[in-house]
Amino acid sequence: MTASAPPPVTAVRSPENWRPDSWRAHAAAQQPSYPDRAALEEALATLAQLPPLVTSWEIMALKQQLADAAAGRRFLLQGGDCAESFGDCRSDRVADRLKILLQMSLVLVHGLEIPVVRVGRFAGQYAKPRSTDTETRDGQTLPSYRGDIVNGVAFDAAARQPDPRRLIQAHSRSALTLNFVRALIDGGFADLHHPEYWDLAWVQHSPLADEYHRLVESIGQSVRFMETLVGKQIGALNRAEFYISHEALLLDYEQALTREVPRQWGWFNLATHFPWIGMRTADLDGAHVEYFRGIRNPVAVKIGPSVTPDQLMRLVERLDPDNEPGRLTLIHRMGAAAIADKLPPLLRAVRASGRTVLWSCDPMHGNTESVAGGIKTRRFDNIRAELERAFDLHAEAGTRLGGVHLEMTGDNVTECMGGARDLSEADLQRAYRSTVDPRLNYEQSLELAMLIVRKRRQLGA
Numbered sequence: 291m292t293a294s295a296p297p298p299v300t301a302v303r304s305p306e307n308w309r310p311d312s313w314r315a316h317a318a319a320q321q322p323s324y325p326d327r328a329a330l331e332e333a334l335a336t337l338a339q340l341p342p343l344v345t346s347w348e349i350m351a352l353k354q355q356l357a358d359a360a361a362g363r364r365f366l367l368q369g370g371d372c373a374e375s376f377g378d379c380r381s382d383r384v385a386d387r388l389k390i391l392l393q394m395s396l397v398l399v400h401g402l403e404i405p406v407v408r409v410g411r412f413a414g415q416y417a418k419p420r421s422t423d424t425e426t427r428d429g430q431t432l433p434s435y436r437g438d439i440v441n442g443v444a445f446d447a448a449a450r451q452p453d454p455r456r457l458i459q460a461h462s463r464s465a466l467t468l469n470f471v472r473a474l475i476d477g478g479f480a481d482l483h484h485p486e487y488w489d490l491a492w493v494q495h496s497p498l499a500d501e502y503h504r505l506v507e508s509i510g511q512s513v514r515f516m517e518t519l520v521g522k523q524i525g526a527l528n529r530a531e532f533y534i535s536h537e538a539l540l541l542d543y544e545q546a547l548t549r550e551v552p553r554q555w556g557w558f559n560l561a562t563h564f565p566w567i568g569m570r571t572a573d574l575d576g577a578h579v580e581y582f583r584g585i586r587n588p589v590a591v592k593i594g595p596s597v598t599p600d601q602l603m604r605l606v607e608r609l610d611p612d613n614e615p616g617r618l619t620l621i622h623r624m625g626a627a628a629i630a631d632k633l634p635p636l637l638r639a640v641r642a643s644g645r646t647v648l649w650s651c652d653p654m655h656g657n658t659e660s661v662a663g664g665i666k667t668r669r670f671d672n673i674r675a676e677l678e679r680a681f682d683l684h685a686e687a688g689t690r691l692g693g694v695h696l697e698m699t700g701d702n703v704t705e706c707m708g709g710a711r712d713l714s715e716a717d718l719q720r721a722y723r724s725t726v727d728p729r730l731n732y733e734q735s736l737e738l739a740m741l742i743v744r745k746r747r748q749l750g751a
Contacts, residue, residue, distance in 0.1 A: 304556050305611075308584035310548040313541055318577035320419045320539055320570055322440045322452040323433075330542070333454035337546035342560030343413065343464055344534070346551045346586075352533045352563045353588040355407045357616030359692040360648040365402055365742075366619070366693025367395050368535060368564075368650065369735070370411030372727035373418045376438045379463040384470050386700030387412060388479070388532075390732055394739040401743030407533070411697070413467040414536035414562050416460045417543075418726050419570045435725070439540060443725045457543050464561070468534060475532055535590075538565035541581055548585060556586045566590035566621065569655075572597075574604055583609055590619035592652065595632040599639035606645055619648040621695050622680070625656025626672040629679050637687035650693035651680040658727065661715050667728045670708030674741060681745045694742065698730035709734035 324330045358364040370387055371378075387410065395406040416439035425434045425445070432450040435443045439460040442449030538544045538559065547561035559565055565585075569592040571578040582589050589609060593602065602620075610618040620640070624632050640647060653676035657668045677694065684691040704721045705728035707713050722728075730738070 305584045308580075310545045310557055310581075310584070312584070313545070313577040313581040316575060316577040316580045317573070318541055319573065320436075320568075321541065322436055323423075324452045324454055326454065330454040333457045334542055334546045336458055337461060337543065340458075340461055340547075341465075342547060342549060343461070343468055344560055344563050346554050346558045346560070348533070349558055349560075349563050349587050351531075352407070352409075353616035355405075355531075355616070356564075356588050356619060356648050357646075358405075359407055360615065360646055360690070362404075362690055362692065364405045364407050364692075365398055366407045366409065366648065366650055367391065367398060367739075368409040368411065368693060369394070369696035369698045371415060371699060372411075372697045372724060372729055373437050374412055374415045374463070374467075375443075375725065376416075376459060376463050379466055381470060383701070384412075384467055385474065385479075388471055388474060388700075390698060390700040390735055391532075393732075394735055397736065397739040398742060401740075402746055407693070408531065409533045409535050409564055410471070411535055413464045413471065413534040414460070416463070417537065417539040419537075419539060419568055437539075437726075439543065457540075457546075460543070461547075461561075471532060471534075533563040535564035535566065536562050537568050538562070538578070538582070539568065539571065541577055544581065554586075557584060559585045559587050562587075564588055564590065566592065566619075568592050569594040569623070572605065574601070574608060579605070579608055588616050588619065590621050590650070592655070593620050593622045593636065595624045595628045595656070597636065599635050602636050603639055603643060606640065606643070606647065610645070610647075613644075613646055615646050616648070619650055619693070621650045621652050621693075623652035623655040623695075624676065626653075626676040626679070628656065629676050630683065633680070633683050634687055637684065637689045641687060641689050648692050649684065649689060650695050651677055651691055652695040653677040653680070654695075654697045654727070654730075661718070665718055665722065667715075667718055668706045670706055670713075670730075670734055670737075673706070673730075673734075674738070677738065677741065678745055681749060685749050694738070696730060696735065696738065697727055698735040700732055703729060703731050705729050705731070706734055710737055 355364055356366065359366045369391060391408055391410060395408050398406045417437040420434040420436055422434055424431050427445055432445060432447060433441060433452065435441060435450065439456050440452050544559055544561060548557050548559050550557055565587060566589065567578050567582055572591055573579065591605060591609065606618065622633055653673045654668060657672040657676060658666055660666055681691050701723065702721055703723050704713050704717045705724055707715060710733040
């Protein structure tokens, strides 16, 4: 598909009967039960006075870029950890996460020949939804681990008790992470003149290393040729725009960082640029949808195989009543076995409505399975199959897949089977580090980026 003309600018308005706390009149799923309410209120009061993590003008700039992605002029790359941990707030871990996103975006920019919107699943991805409120081991029942922002992963009573002080710790770790990312980017870490800075030491012998380094050399030659023509260094190649996102699960935390700002109307969630609603909390009449409908950030919703076209269109209307370009991203996560049956009716419904949304594919969550010993994993073949099928289904429906949403890491992990090194079930024991969901490692992530390029070229997009 070729890029279409910019969508018409529509009038937007403040939502009626909405305040940052209006969600409290609705049923709120996936919220922890704090035993000390006074301590919770004290922590929230402190949060409300702390500086925000992002700015309104960054949020509005991202919204315009997402509008461009919906129109085919950009491609969204959103990725990072399934759940951050406080212990991973380290310079090497943060730099490696940034490196893999930059490397993937380099592959995509070179192959797709359009700009890439880089959005990290970090600097705030500390909460996780759980299937049950409690977990039982050896006859002992304790609260489920809900992410470091709520409680600890260790299976003991003290660690598993929800602690409001962790809300302040999460804000602090998010600020430290974001500050380091900004310093790296502003300092030239993302300089296209030196993409070799982005290499990860442990993958120098990767089966994909040679192909990636050939691509880097090709880009370097192109940059040097362009600068020879103009007679000076192209400054725009020295840095890259980068945004952060997280699932806005803990509504107390999100409300405390929702602010009005000078010279702008409405309310902004200043904890992140791009919050999303998970599949477990996307109830049309629930607290999360109520909260999301009022903030001016671009927002996203995870769409699973149980969603009907009618449910989806009512959700779209509730979250984006003004059909504002860049406002709403729909992230489908169907699973390789279900996508061919479940996705087309949703695509047809949105297309028939004339709505402007950005479609993104999460090929991870619908393909999770457990193997011997209860270890959660994902097969790379299923991840690849869902992503490839998603491109085909969008082409057949006359819609556009404009982004991808991945759980991945720059660490040398063995959590997903298959990929360039053909990891087996036996390999999972070697370097399985996730406390929640399995992630793609560097090689598997880069392989998906190359797959996206090949598939888009095959479709003539």
